[in-house]
Amino acid sequence: MKIAYSPCPNDTFVFHALTHGLVPGAPEFDVTFADVDVTNTAALDGRFDLVKVSYAALPWLLDQYELLPCGGALGRGCGPLLLTLTEAGIDGKTVAVPGERTTAYLLMRLWAEQTGQRPADIVVVPFHEIMPGVAAGRFDAGLVIHEARFTYPRYGLSQLVDLGEWWESDTGSPIPLGAILAKRGAVDPRAATEWIRASVRHAWARPEDSREYVLAHAQEMEQTVVDQHISLYVNEFTEDLGLAGYAAVRELLERSEKAGLTPGIAVGLDDLAR
Numbered sequence: 001m002k003i004a005y006s007p008c009p010n011d012t013f014v015f016h017a018l019t020h021g022l023v024p025g026a027p028e029f030d031v032t033f034a035d036v037d038v039t040n041t042a043a044l045d046g047r048f049d050l051v052k053v054s055y056a057a058l059p060w061l062l063d064q065y066e067l068l069p070c071g072g073a074l075g076r077g078c079g080p081l082l083l084t085l086t087e088a089g090i091d092g093k094t095v096a097v098p099g100e101r102t103t104a105y106l107l108m109r110l111w112a113e114q115t116g117q118r119p120a121d122i123v124v125v126p127f128h129e130i131m132p133g134v135a136a137g138r139f140d141a142g143l144v145i146h147e148a149r150f151t152y153p154r155y156g157l158s159q160l161v162d163l164g165e166w167w168e169s170d171t172g173s174p175i176p177l178g179a180i181l182a183k184r185g186a187v188d189p190r191a192a193t194e195w196i197r198a199s200v201r202h203a204w205a206r207p208e209d210s211r212e213y214v215l216a217h218a219q220e221m222e223q224t225v226v227d228q229h230i231s232l233y234v235n236e237f238t239e240d241l242g243l244a245g246y247a248a249v250r251e252l253l254e255r256s257e258k259a260g261l262t263p264g265i266a267v268g269l270d271d272l273a274r
Contacts, residue, residue, distance in 0.1 A: 001187070004032040004039050005052040007217035008146050009226045010233035011178075014071055016210035018199035026195040033217065035127055036178060037099025049183050050192060054099070055176040055249055056106035059262045065181035066189045067249075071196040073178035074237040074245050079164010080104035080177075081149060083134055083157040084141045090160070093140035094121040096130045103177050104145050106252070107163040109261055114170075128219055131155045145177070147219070147229045173248035174237065200239050 003019065005011040016022075019029045034042065040057040042048070046064050052072070053061060080103075082090065090112070097105045105122075112118065119141075125133060130142040135155040144152065152159070164175045180196065182189045203210055218226050237245045256262040 001027045001029050001049045002032065002047065003029045003050040004034055004042065004048045006036055006039075006178075007033045007219070009214050009218050009229045010073055010146075010238075011052060012214045012217050013203050013207075013210050013230050013234055014196070014200055014238060016199070016213050017202035018195055020213075022202055022209070023195050023198045025191075026198075035098070037102055037124070037127075040099060040101040043181065046183060049187050051181050051183075052178055053181055054101055054103045054106075055179050055252055056103040056256070056262065057101040058179065058249075058253065059257070059265045060101070061181060062265050065183055068180045068182055068189060068193050068196065069241045069245075070193055070200065070239055071180035072176075072238065072241075073233045074174055074176045074241065074248065075233065075235045076168060076174050077164065078149075078177070078232045079162055079167060079175045080107060080143055080145050081152065081162055082108060082141055082143055082160045083131065083148075083152055084160050085134060085137070085157060087158045087160060088140075089117055090119045090141045091117050092120045094123060095119045096123050096125040096133055096139040096142040098127045098130065098143060098145060099124055102145075103175075103252070104143050104163070106256055106261060107167055107175075108143055110255060110259060111161065111163055111166050113259055131157060146233070147225050149232070150225050150228050171248075171251055173251050174244060176245070176248045176252050177233075179249075197239055200234070203234070 005015055018026055019031050036054050039051050040053050043051045043053055043061055130144055133139045134142040167175050182192045257264055
């Protein structure tokens with residue numbers, strides 16, 4: 001079975017047991033490591049059975065895939081950051097972003113619409129190049145995710161806005177970042193849900209099992225940063241989205257469709273709360 005997820009610590013931590021034969025009854029997996037901006041696009045041709053994507057990409061994917069209620073990244077205090085050297089706004093500026101269909105970029109666009117910020121240019125840049133690019137003056141601002149929350153001061157950068165904090169204060173909902181999808185007709189979503197939940201529970205119960213695997217793929221190798229990353233992004237919503245998680249997803253998709261930033265989705269929004 002083909003699965004794709006990022007090399008980030010939260011994903012390798014969550015999926016280690018599943019892809020290493022430690023979940024009874026689960027099939028063997030062929031793993032593809034790719035940044036979420038890549039999987040958002042690659043999933044369009046249906047090449048994966050299970051795939052990690054951005055929640056912002058769901059409107060283009062739910063005709064082929066079903067959203068699973070576990071394994072993803074959703075929470076509080078874990079949103080994307082918009083960083084600059086000067087603490088100036090982004091109106092008329094060049095902003096580096098990690099992908100056009102990432103939740104980070106969608107949140108930035110929703111925030112910009114609300115605050116009247118109009119960037120002059122958006123440049124899609126591999127995640128690891130964003131902070132060095134802003135620090136070197138290649139970009140006026142950079143939109144970052146994951147471990148950059150803990151490391152951006154090293155580059156002399158300032159936080160213009162915490163988009164997760166903005167989202168939470170504006171909606172009261174947690175931040176829906178990354179989703180796990182199962183290919184329709186190829187994967188039993190109930191079985192996949194049980195496999196992934198078992199993998200999450202194994203990771204929590206025996207974190208030492210995945211430590212070498214996580215560090216082997218992490219861009220930031222410091223154990224303290226990796227541990228902070230995992231503790232922030234692997235939480236109760238990773239095991240079960242629950243009503244609050246599904247409500248947050250619906251809020252994001254409804255707002256983005258209303259703003260004309262994404263198309264409508266192939267299934268009714270109420271179906272996401274099953």
